Amino acid sequence: MRIVSLSMLKPDMILAKPIYHNDLLILRKGLTNLNRFVESLRRLGIEYVYVEDVKSEDIEIPDAISEETRISCKRILRKTMDAFENNAVVELGDMMGTINDLIEEILAKPDIQISLNDISAADEYTFSHSVSSTVYSLLIAKQLNYTKSMMEKLAVGALLHDMGKVFLDKRIMNKIEPLTAEEFDYIKTHTTLGYEALKKCPNITELSRIISLYHHERMDGSGYPSGTPAGQLHDFVRIVAIADVYDALTENRCYRRKWSTNQAVNYLIENAESKFDLNMVSVFIKQIAIYPNGSMVRLSNNATGIVKEQNKNYPLRPVIRVITDEKGNDIDVYDLDLMKELSITIIESELEMNCGF
Ligand SMILES: [Fe+2]
Incomplete structure (x- = not known):
């Protein structure tokens, strides 16, 4: 594939x-x-x-979760958000069932490398974004050996972290032009609005709720809504902050093109410690494939190929299925392990060429 x-x-x-x-x-x-x-x-x-x-045909592209699970998560999230927006009774039973399926699936998979996010994410951004942020959060939690019950609470909070946005004016939310200072302050209220709404659901624990309140807080106190210092930021909040930012950067938004995996990983590294939890950033980025399996790359000898598999701990040096020579002519394909051919590097990725910065 x-x-x-x-x-x-x-x-x-x-x-x-x-x-x-x-x-x-x-x-x-x-x-x-x-x-x-x-x-x-x-x-x-x-x-x-x-x-x-x-x-x-023999190249495998690992998936954190199946398309079916991703769709059920989006569906249940839409239903829950609609209930919040209409002040209806929010039933959590179905959501918990879906979250359990999601956790089971993530726990059952061997260590996977995050390759691409939701390719159909252009549909309804908030839903796709919330589901991807939840998957990334659970992948971090898995590496940190969280219990299933802790993963459940983390997933509920991650899935609903932006639910306060249902109360905001859609025209401002989808604005293409830069936001004014007042509009930005208005959007920031999704944190407190979400937290207050979640408080009305007795089945949602405080640990899950604080994610909606604090996910834009930063380790150096530069975040919002209140510039809470790092010492008061629960690990759940630190995890979702990373997952939220990574997914937001790597998706197209109405006001900017998405960043490449490489650019988003670099952003997290540059801001690890000042804005994000250093340990959690390092746990997270170890799971990201900079050059995902199945993607096209150009090598420093000008040949092109498809990424076949990852070399653990060496994300810049995967195994490449070479398909054209340096002049662009099709050749009999062969596999080149960049850990064995150290003189050759990847100089360009098709996925990155389609990104803006
Ligand atoms: Fe948010």
């Missing part, structure tokens, strides 16, 4: 993962002649698809 941008689609490629939009299946796995869908996919904000072709 490989990931290709829509402009790189070729007739021999077969859709390897179904494509959903607003939780609805729009293209099923196994479809061929994908070029006919390019314009519709672009209109929906989808830029990449997972495909199968002869050159990549």
Whole structure:
């Protein structure tokens, strides 16, 4: 399997993962002649698809969670947020069931490398963002050997961390132009609004609620709503702060292009200790594939290839399935382990070329 941008689609490629939009299946796995869908996919904000072709058929792309689980999480979150917005009774039973499935799935997988986030994230940003932030938070918690009951509380808080936004004016939330100082102050209130609303749910523990209140606080006291110092920031808050920022940076927003994995990881490293918890940042970034499996890269000898597998602890030196020579001619493919060929490096990634900074 490989990931290709829509402009790189070729007739021999077969859709390897179904494509959903607003939780609805729009293209099923196994479809061929994908070029006919390019314009519709672009209109929906989808830029990449997972495909199968002869050159990549044995390449595996690990997934933190299945598409089905991701969709059930978004669905249940939408239902819960609607209930909050309409002041209706918020039932947590279904949500807890879905969260348990999510935790089971994450615990059952071997150590995975985070590759790409939700490719259909252009649909409803708040839902996709909340689910991805929850998955990242749980991956950190797994590495920190959290109990299942702690993971549950963390997941409830992470999933609902931005729920205060349902009370805000959508025109300001989706504004493309830079926010005025007043508008930014207004958006900051989603933290306190969310916390107050969650207080009305007796089934949600205070540990889960504080995530909505404090997820924009920073270790150096520079965050909001109140500039709480690091000593008062619970580990849950520190975890979700990292997951929230990483996902926000690596998704397209109405006002800016997404950052590449590399840029987002560098941002976390540069701000580890001052803004984020240093230990949690290092736990998190060890799980991120800078060059995800299945992505196209150009090497320093000008050959191009597909990332085949990761070398643990050496994210910049994966194994590459080389598919063209230095002149761009197709060749008989071969695998090149960049840990064994130290003179060759990756100089360009197709995924990064499509990012803005
Ligand atoms: Fe937020």
